[in-house]
Amino acid sequence: MFLYSVVGVQIDLYHKEILADLLANLTAPQWRVRMSCCLALADFLRGGGSKSMCDSVDSFPSLWTQLFRVMDDVHEGTRQAAGNTTKVVSKVCNYLLACDDCMILPVCLLNSVLTKGV
Numbered sequence: 001m002f003l004y005s006v007v008g009v010q011i012d013l014y015h016k017e018i019l020a021d022l023l024a025n026l027t028a029p030q031w032r033v034r035m036s037c038c039l040a041l042a043d044f045l046r047g048g049g050s051k052s053m054c055d056s057v058d059s060f061p062s063l064w065t066q067l068f069r070v071m072d073d074v075h076e077g078t079r080q081a082a083g084n085t086t087k088v089v090s091k092v093c094n095y096l097l098a099c100d101d102c103m104i105l106p107v108c109l110l111n112s113v114l115t116k117g118v
Contacts, residue, residue: 026038053092
């Protein structure tokens with residue numbers, strides 16, 4: 001139980017760095033890395049400490065773009081992991097849209113859809 005509280009503190013402390021590293025490696029050349037990042041991202045978004053996801057809203061457009069790329073992967077296990085991660089991200093986005101604290105999310109996502117066509 002003591003170890004979990006230390007891990008939770010570390011996740012809160014390095015929240016943006018962890019998310020940036022996962023985003024950077026979502027499109028890595030090795031399929032093992034892509035699949036691991038998808039699974040880690042899903043776990044991170046489900047329970048990534050007590051840090052609010054509203055602090056990381058600016059990374060959601062690139063997150064969606066990267067996940068759509070990985071969903072079109074050659075390796076079937078990677079495609080399935082990306083699909084499951086996309087479901088988790090959509091649930092997080094729905095939750096954030098229901099909150100009144102995070103009004104910038106629709107603007108970020110709409111801007112990404114209109115400029116990139118994703």
